[in-house]
Amino acid sequence: MSRSERVIVETVTTPPADRRFAVSLFSRLRTAKGQANPFPIYAELRSRGAVAAAPWGGHLVTGFDVCDQVVRSRDWLEPDARWREQQGDGTRWTAPSSREMSRTLPALNPPEHTWVRRSAGLFDRGSLDEIRGMTERFTTKLLDNLAERLHDGEADLNDLVAEELPVAVIGHWLGLPPADYPRLRELTHDQVFTQELLPSASQLALSDAATAELRRYFTDLVRLRRARPGDDPVSRWIKVWDGMESDQDKADEAVYFLALFVLLAALETTTTLLSTTVLLLLDHPRQWDRLTVQPDLVPAAVEESLRYDPPTHVISRVSSRDCELGGVEIRKDEMVHLLVGAAHRDPAKHEDPELFNMHRKPAHLAFSGGIHYCLGAPLARLEAQTLLHQMVTRFPQLTLVRRPDWAPRVAFRRLLNLDVTLA
Numbered sequence: 001m002s003r004s005e006r007v008i009v010e011t012v013t014t015p016p017a018d019r020r021f022a023v024s025l026f027s028r029l030r031t032a033k034g035q036a037n038p039f040p041i042y043a044e045l046r047s048r049g050a051v052a053a054a055p056w057g058g059h060l061v062t063g064f065d066v067c068d069q070v071v072r073s074r075d076w077l078e079p080d081a082r083w084r085e086q087q088g089d090g091t092r093w094t095a096p097s098s099r100e101m102s103r104t105l106p107a108l109n110p111p112e113h114t115w116v117r118r119s120a121g122l123f124d125r126g127s128l129d130e131i132r133g134m135t136e137r138f139t140t141k142l143l144d145n146l147a148e149r150l151h152d153g154e155a156d157l158n159d160l161v162a163e164e165l166p167v168a169v170i171g172h173w174l175g176l177p178p179a180d181y182p183r184l185r186e187l188t189h190d191q192v193f194t195q196e197l198l199p200s201a202s203q204l205a206l207s208d209a210a211t212a213e214l215r216r217y218f219t220d221l222v223r224l225r226r227a228r229p230g231d232d233p234v235s236r237w238i239k240v241w242d243g244m245e246s247d248q249d250k251a252d253e254a255v256y257f258l259a260l261f262v263l264l265a266a267l268e269t270t271t272t273l274l275s276t277t278v279l280l281l282l283d284h285p286r287q288w289d290r291l292t293v294q295p296d297l298v299p300a301a302v303e304e305s306l307r308y309d310p311p312t313h314v315i316s317r318v319s320s321r322d323c324e325l326g327g328v329e330i331r332k333d334e335m336v337h338l339l340v341g342a343a344h345r346d347p348a349k350h351e352d353p354e355l356f357n358m359h360r361k362p363a364h365l366a367f368s369g370g371i372h373y374c375l376g377a378p379l380a381r382l383e384a385q386t387l388l389h390q391m392v393t394r395f396p397q398l399t400l401v402r403r404p405d406w407a408p409r410v411a412f413r414r415l416l417n418l419d420v421t422l423a
């Protein structure tokens, strides 16, 4: 029996009919076809109520207000190191990659979370202004490249632009050598499996190997920056942590976890936002055309993309006590999976939720909420807005050549290609 199958068998508490329904639903969702359009599957799940039992134990939440309530409440905790250890050896939660993730910022709970988050000090207005010019330059360069390819016919915008911009921006900000970018991107694609909803044993093995390589890479980086501090975030974190922690090894370890997580958090998610936003607009040519004449609507288009199909479809929490959620009883330490991709289409929250409409100014949970609200949201928005702004100005005639392919995942959306041409 594989590790992931064992997890399912060990923790089942759901009535057989519900379990069968949810199992068939998730096997559809985890395919490339399911990822190309997961929303009808979410609608089926929602028809069972805002909170439904998950086949492997725990609960699936599709109601927007309930998801919002959970991310904002202190009664719900991240599945931290203590919780993961309780799940026992041989489960996905004690895989080396999961243990490593349990020490990064989004897996911490207060009080540790509070001081680590404060130490990160990411992206205030001043630092964002510095990054803005660099983001604009990188975007222009990548679009020059795209223009050259389009001159000869079609081009893969995902590969040429969406995969490149986030690593160029975060790599430059962290002061990493550009020669390392392709490897860092590959490692991130593998590492993310440990954060997936139901990783298979082989996916976990890939994630474990990627995590080990990333540990070597970023511990070396911290060592180098300690020896030769510069004007960069890693050197600044070393200074901050030296003021908080008298043991230098522990300070360096804390800086390593910050650098590691910032890279992991910044790559796939932003890439997916960039390509999904372009895809949605090419699928809605009237709105694309409108942007070409009214580019001040670009921020609104990015927000609607974040609602309509966010890069992360699942956020998980565990209950700190026995409670009731959306009319369902939940026991202490049980997990809830907030299916934010589904919650964003909740008709109780948004009118005509299946309609992509950049004029709606939507509430969304793409960047979570409460104390774990994404620290990189301003940067992700900056990249998406910069790209879209330049694209509608330079390529008003852009069209889609064929439907793109999606990676077979559930939590972290990933487009594999986005083939475009000039009409």
Ligand code: HEM
Pocket: 071, 105, 106, 107, 117, 170, 261, 262, 265, 266, 267, 269, 270, 273, 310, 311, 312, 315, 316, 365, 366, 367, 368, 369, 371, 372, 373, 374, 375, 376, 377, 379, 380
């Ligand atoms: C479109 C792009 C992005 C999306 C959709 C996204 C999404 C998220 C979500 C959903 C969370 C919260 C997870 C939870 O509640 O458990 C989160 C946390 C976080 N994100 Fe992002 N993110 C994006 C880009 C970035 C970037 C570019 C960075 C950094 C450069 C970043 C850094 C972080 C950090 C440090 C946290 C942890 C916050 C905490 O736990 O206190 N993210 N992100």
